[in-house]
Amino acid sequence: FATDLYNQAKDLGTTFAFEGVVRIENHEDEKIVYTTKNEYHAKAIIIATGMKRRELGIEREKELTGKGVSYCATCDGMFFRGKDVAVNGGGNVAVEDAEYLTRFCNRVYIIHRRDEFRADEAEVVKLDGKENLVKVMNSTVTKLNGDDRLHSIEVTNKNTGETTTLNVDALFVAIGQIPMNQIFSDIIELDEHGFIKTDEECRTSVKGIYAAGDCRVKTVRQLTTAASDGAIAALNACNNL
Structure with missing residues (x-):
């Protein structure tokens, strides 16, 4: 077009x-x-x-873009069929992306910095009952790990300060534009x-x-x-x- x-x-x-x-x-x-x-x-x-698209602004983000870090789940999601992936964000796009990815990915983490999603309730309820979906609330992505490709991310809880490593092949960033x-x-x-x-x-x-x-x-x-x-x-x- x-x-x-x-x-x-x-x-x-x-x-x-x-x-x-x-x-x-x-x-x-x-x-x-x-x-x-x-x-x-x-x-x-x-x-x-x-x-x-708004970026996370963390180290190695640009380096790993296209190598596991993506800003479009509908564009790149199918490349990670059967894999563990993460979505960062809490709005409609992030929630929709997470629901979409649960259809063919092994496990989907959705990471949001607040304790509730900002997305419309009609979208949020679609996540209910998804056995391969894990909600990681009050948390932010603080580090990207991998040599030539992303192989894990580190997520820090804002309330406790505890950092957890998630082994994922892809991170889909959906934090607005x-x-x-x-x-x-x-x-x-x-x-x-x-x-x-x-x-x-x-x-x-x-x-x-x-x-x-x-x-x-x-x-x-x-x-x-x-x-x-x-x-x-x-x-x-x-x-x-």
Whole structure:
């Protein structure tokens, strides 16, 4: 789908620049986008930076990503059929991931830093009666062990300080996502979580700058709503030139 959109835009004359944006500037008659290689001048800007998955922030996490550490159970779960695995998180995604993995993994640990899950009760009750599911509450993952692949994790109980080693072949991290809007914080208004504030027309607090998709404040974040945002932002940007 994304490839089809890319090819269609390219056929219509869109120029793609695969460069990292460093900052943007707002001037009375134009906007300037500074990247790692160039600067671009425009009458309007549409920000569609999306979100990135929140990481644990512990040693060797990046090193073992793709080698037992994953952020997508539905993508990578089947690689661990018949194995012992762990899920870290307490929201809907974490609980749904754990329930999904119990269908084909030998044992599933779900690790959450609080004493109750934040997920909807309708999702939590699906874990009841799962004989191969182990709940590890009030705990956090503090260490990842393994040479070329993950072979165990260390989990520390927040109340007792006791650390336990869990022998698992995979750790699925599901502790939320964060927006990537930090570089815009000095020019447009963000909410307390770092999402861009817009109106229903995808207009930000600065005239001529729009935001579309998961990067903006919204209730539903799905492919269809992001595509809708893109169309709204693009039409408004063109109409207001």
